[in-house]
Amino acid sequence: MYIGGFQKNSLIDFPGTIACVVFTRGCNFTCPYCHNPDLVTGTAGPDGAGSSGVSDSNRLDPSRSDNLDQKEILKFLDKRKGIIEGVVVTGGEPTLQADLTDFIQTVRQMGYKIKLDTNGTAPRILDTLFEQGLLDYLAMDIKTDTDHYPMVMKNPEQLDRVIESISLIMEKASAYEFRTTCARPFVTPAIMENIGKMIQGAASYILQPCSRNVDVLDPDFAAVDDHFLSVDDMDALKAAVLPFVANTRIR
DSSP states (O other), X not given: OOEEEEEEEESSSSTTSOEEEEEEOOOSBOOTTOSOHHHHTTOOOOOSOTTTTOOGGGSOOTTOTTSBOHHHHHHHHHHTBTTBOEEEEESSOXXXXXXXXXXXXXXXXXXXXXXXXXXXXXXXXXXXXXXXXXXXXXXXXXXXXXXXXXXXXXXXXXXXXXXXXXXHHHHHOSSEEEEEEEOTTTOOHHHHHHHHHHTTTOSOEEEEEOOSSSOOSOHHHHTOGGGSOOHHHHHHHHHHHTTTOSSEEEO
């Protein structure tokens, strides 16, 4: 895989699990508030080519000097057996990686639990991972409602895949959460009601206020006060979705 970051220890990224975090490169979304802007550029989204859904022309150059060595990460994991319990694969968007399933299989065979973070644009890959029993936890980002998704997607035609992934996760994931980074204009109480209908009956929905104290993909976005929400604003969003997802929390 094309790895852009590695965190050796985390107590917050994998619920109930001491984990390390692997950050993959490339994303097919352009969320202006993205907190990992250095990982976003370099690849396009799944285009339906091959089993991975990623065409050769869209893959990152593995010779890039800023790519981390996958072998070194596996060596680290081999040494930390019994200390680290799980591995989080995040991004960027991990499902853009042609060898994601192979990597997860290798880590799983080492005895680690696996959590995957995704934007839901590759339901075929998720289904493969579910069918092979390779995921212990899945977190999917819900960016906004269906009317507003084109604001953050490089390829709005992939919206159907997002909807398919929501159904797939609710049907097959052994443990999961949906989550939304909350910033205007992508969320309002009315939009949150629509999202609630999209994921009605979900096991868990997490709302997290967008932070402006980090580097983001679009610095101009961070400069606009109205994009960011108060505590009362967050409570109003939660109230709008609670009729549809009882286990909705603000993180």
